[in-house]
Amino acid sequence: MSRPAADIDVHAVTEAEFPDWLRALNTGFLREPAVSPEEAEAARERFASHRLLGAFDGGRCVATFRSFAQELTVVGGAAVPADAVTSVTVTPTHRRRGLLTRMMAQDLAAAKERGDVVATLIAAEYPIYGRYGFGPATWTTEWTVEVPRTGLDPRWAGPDDGGRIDLVDGAEVRKLGPELHERVRRAQPGAVSRDEVWWRVSTGVVRLGHNWTEPYYAVYRAASGEVEGLVAYKSDDNWHDKQPHNTADVKWLIASTRAAERALWHYLCSIDWITKVKSGWRGPDDPLPLFFPDPRAARITTQADWLWVRILDVVRALEARTYDGTGALVLEVADRLGLAGGRYRLEVSPEGARCTPVRAEGADLSLDVGELATLWLGDESAVRLAALGRLREGREGAARLADALLHTSGRPWCPDIF
Structure with missing residues (x-):
């Protein structure tokens, strides 16, 4: 019993x-x-x-x-x-x-x-976490690249911009990676911090399972010598009729410049015997396909929600980010757990934002704290959520104004799983 x-x-x-x-x-x-x-x-x-x-x-x-x-x-x-x-x-x-x-x-x-200010997670199953106030705030995309179709020069032997690519070991990654990652994640909404243990786990110093095999690591250095990109990848060993059909499987790739990204993807597609490259988890608007003369060589194999966010402090969350436009909205935020609910007046401009709890004013938008999280990093459309019945307008045009204030030109992306 x-x-x-x-x-x-x-x-x-x-x-x-x-x-x-x-x-x-x-x-x-x-x-x-x-x-x-x-x-x-x-x-x-x-x-x-x-x-x-x-x-x-x-x-x-x-x-x-x-x-x-x-x-x-x-x-x-x-x-x-x-x-x-x-x-x-x-x-x-x-x-x-x-x-x-x-x-x-x-x-x-x-x-x-x-x-x-927030709680975060990567949801294994979609329906579970909405009831706790989490909402999907970033998405991810994985591409499979058919190397022969890319149109890249098969004679390529390295970057033509004065930079260089070198293979390194895990010890070198632990030296170079943290500083590069800090530069990358400070410029990428949705990115999260990596502590020292992350690098130790990712380079095999700390092994949590039986199946660890060391990846290959490649570093891109600009002409100045500055490290601008790192990639970790593995490959299989797949031959048919004396012909190679091997896949390079990217575990992670970070780069602080487009030149570094382009060079690392070109490098992966130039490795002898590699006929496919699996990109790993990339941002949904990643330029990867556009690095190739034939972008159709990269086909989407997975597209899914990724980082889920649960706002714990509405005022600090909305004041922490920047805004390109100028305007004001009164938000009625429902929170069944009682952690962040209430009515808030948000006033924003390119100079900054002010969010204040209010009582007397009527709400322009009413929404659950999970829907606010979905809008917060700029990826979702308030107009779309209103059409789906997932938020309610108290003033005509409020959803369009929310889009003008909250939506961003570049999509947020979390490169990590945790």
């Missing part, structure tokens, strides 16, 4: 409970449940500064939840403190008992108390 949900304890995971928490995490993600001592030690290093919650039924972990400190870049280049949510699982035997709701409420309340 199942224990009542109230008898299942939700609390911060202790050191003694950590191996059982890892086993529950693996079970929830359909991985091999067993955790070796080496894997447990690697996970301890990776999660050392993270906040771990678990639900325990009779001393056994049956649900997992993890969050950690993060910075999120907003429109204009400012960074706001975020509560990054991940490792969310519920064991199949304990579904539909409100365990996720309890863990999420506890974590979001703590994040609000700490002063985090």
